[in-house]
Amino acid sequence: MAAPISQTCAAVERSVRERVPPLLTDLYQFTMAYAYWRADRHNEPAVFELFFRSNPFGGGFSLFSGLHDCLMFLRSFHLTEEDVEYLRSVLPPGSDPAFFSFLRGLDCSGVTVRSVPEGTVVFARVPLMEVSGPLAVVQLLETSLLCLVNYASLVCSNAARFRLAAGSRRKLLEMGLRRAQGPDGGLTASRYTHIGGFDLTSNVLAGYLFGIPVAGTMAHSYVTSFSSLEEVWPQSLAPANGDLDSTDPVDLVTLSRGWLGRVCQLLGVEPDGVREGELAAFLSYAIAYPRNFLPVIDSYSVASSGLVNFCAVALSLCELQYKPLGVRLDSGDLCRQSVEVRRAFRACSDHFSVPAFMSMIIVGTNNISEHSIQELNEKENEIDVVGVGTHLVTCTLQPSLGCVYKLVEVRGRPRMKVSEDPQKSTVPGRKCVYRLLDSQGQPFLDLLCLHDEPRPQEGVSLQCYTLWQEQGAGPVTVTPSRVVSLRQEVYSHGQITHPLRSAHEVRQSVQSSLKTLHPRHKRLQDPEEYTVAVSEKLHAVITEVSRGGSSSSSSGGDGSKILLAN
């Protein structure tokens, strides 16, 4: 049903290039680039790390997403003549003209990226991406990379929480386009909520570009646009199993009116309250799409109109050998109404001997939040498919992830921001990141080591320090049964060096990555905190650099060594 993959990839890359030109960044990236260039430091090798400081939504984990777009962005990074001319107009007058020639030649051929694979379960404070290369270039990339990772990871994590709350049985439909932060926000939401565990989207462009299954039938406006059965045209429908030449079409209006009387009697509904316009809308839709009949039944009143109108049309379709799909509820108490609707379906099935009524689905779509999905596990209900919009795409519980991009090394020397706010301090130095698994194959600790330390050995105990634990706390000893290197090189020399995975593959990783995580970290409320620790050697570097020293050079630190001239 989706566009061919190759077409999709090209479309995505083109789209990233158009959506994320190099000017889509903060001005200070260019003022800093100028200052580096002016001081002849622009080509110094530098390393930045991208991470977030706390798990979103008060949860115990996040999912890493957005890497694919980051790679597309890096590959197409280039300033046009117009870009450079605009920059010349906004940078302080008197900037050296040679800087603008430098900008014209910039690309990411000197940049290397090591990254956690897209769709991996990740934790606060673990560096997800390491971006190394010429200082001025890797600095310039900051805002764009953050913009591409932050919301993608946030909304993917949000979707995963909705999926955990819903359990694996219920289908989840994303329908947030109209409430997102503009067109691209909506498209990004559709894409990453699918990766995070949603089954379907209402967003047609997301279906086209990313091959996500699309769904949807009708809005209330369709129902209210009808006022009389005279508007139903054509009025007849050929039976499903006959072919058009041999089987005469049947007048569905007359047939349904017949069924309506019997249904009203069966369900004890007063015929006077049944809306004719609603019946006309259902009939007209059923004649257009006899195999896809799933109307919204709360435009007026479910109990006194929508439900009996649906049953009447659905029974008519069944009589013609079609299989109606079900109904959508979009207001009021969804749980209670779904139970009443199911009861009516059973009554129809029993009374009229129509077994198709036993497999009808009920879709619920009224302002669904993570909390209301959890309620579905506690309150009696018969909802099979849940449609989620606003709370999913705007991430109401926490509308931003807060990824940051911090300098950790320049010219081989570890760098650190020592903030008065300890949470804003950074972990200096280039690192390797390992995930330690226990004998059940469950991750229990992410370990940050210096990049040139030996890899931890499986079955061999090691000492490490929990990150940002209280001052003076001692090391902890752990013995991993398995050790996984969490990051891999994905970009170097201007090329994507690791095969790009399809949305479908990433979606599978999300579920398998979540599966191995212990339930105590997956609890939606009050999860147990997952341990992130640093090796003894890295701990020593942190201690030294935060005191103002520099571990890999004896000449000059950051600190108290300024000789005052006066």
Place this chain on the structure above:
Amino acid sequence: MAAPISQTCAAVERSVRERVPPLLTDLYQFTMAYAYWRADRHNEPAVFELFFRSNPFGGGFSLFSGLHDCLMFLRSFHLTEEDVEYLRSVLPPGSDPAFFSFLRGLDCSGVTVRSVPEGTVVFARVPLMEVSGPLAVVQLLETSLLCLVNYASLVCSNAARFRLAAGSRRKLLEMGLRRAQGPDGGLTASRYTHIGGFDLTSNVLAGYLFGIPVAGTMAHSYVTSFSSLEEVWPQSLAPANGDLDSTDPVDLVTLSRGWLGRVCQLLGVEPDGVREGELAAFLSYAIAYPRNFLPVIDSYSVASSGLVNFCAVALSLCELQYKPLGVRLDSGDLCRQSVEVRRAFRACSDHFSVPAFMSMIIVGTNNISEHSIQELNEKENEIDVVGVGTHLVTCTLQPSLGCVYKLVEVRGRPRMKVSEDPQKSTVPGRKCVYRLLDSQGQPFLDLLCLHDEPRPQEGVSLQCYTLWQEQGAGPVTVTPSRVVSLRQEVYSHGQITHPLRSAHEVRQSVQSSLKTLHPRHKRLQDPEEYTVAVSEKLHAVITEVSRGGSSSSSSGGDGSKILLAN
């Protein structure tokens, strides 16, 4: 400084076409279009209204934005061959092939839009846009128009609240790109927060496309990338007022080290705690941009390092006749720190007789919310410019506006959704919307009338009914001193029929529209509710249609007129 306006407009239109293709919508728009087409109803004249149901952020008003993009979208609305082929693959099999030919020829030449002008203060339940035209086409536009209006209006309203909280004196800088819902979310945020009252943006592309003034100097990474004064190169700077041939450059490193000693002594700061790397970073930046010196001074410690390093470099610049701009604070207690910084500036000015230190600005940028801006009015502080990111662009207090698009008329007959949830009911019929002003020129009531009613007369009393008031409440009598028609035709016959206004003009409307609003409606907390009312005639239509009748046709209603065949 900005790109020429004509270039900007073309770029915006191209950008809208690329960002909002007709497929960026919900699938049900197309399934409904098919059902309308199949029933030969697709060309029936229909009227939709766009409105929101409650003012955002618990406030008393909203600002209407996004119209410009809506018009661009309408003008370029057209399905490509690939779009149609994709739709064929996702619509239920067996759809009539002639429908896809119909889709290929679709455009908005039959659509008319009447709208509130962009940048106007508006209230819940007032129909902001009226979209009329062929039923299938105006239905298809729903999701895209909502997507373009919802976030634009929300973030513009949020910005206006920040502006109200900050007062008119303080400058406001938007810097949320990295925390927005992807690239376009960030761009939309920059654009509409400027319209809502922000002065500056950090987003370079927003500056390029929309002519918004851009600002920014350096991040912490710039500061932490330096570790020693040896990295400062060049080390010298020519005085501002000399020309390069006649005045020898001065060694700024030596000069600043001299000033540093004196500043430490003056401010009682221990020289041992001063970071050499930070001084190097400030010097290097000052040499690159001597006229734009505004460093971030909290990379290590404001009190024991950043402040004295700044003063030392700034005093050196002053000695060379440059005028440093000020400092940025990005962590900790901004109010307290700004007071300490200002005190230090005064001390330097007095002690060293450097008056430039009296006009230095202090920028604060640490996780600023509406609440923390309000605090600036209550706590002692010296912050001149406030930079806002996350809370502004993600609209943390309420991350979606919830605009809806509802059918109000088909073939001249008023339509209504009568929900079991009264808040979800709609006001039927095509309308005119008037804003009534009192003798002080302040709006006090928005009146919805039937479109063919006479316009309310100035100075003549009229009766009306407050919208959604308690059942049975009587009419109220009001006498407007002035009557303003709130909407105007902006699109018809495929053309934009009202001159598009620049972002700058819309920004001015916002402020003048807000100015006339009575303070009681502008209070950020617990505002007095603005009255929205319906005319007596419209009230009668609501009553009749909600009972299931139809006011303009005697044949057939929505309701209890189905002749049961059995």
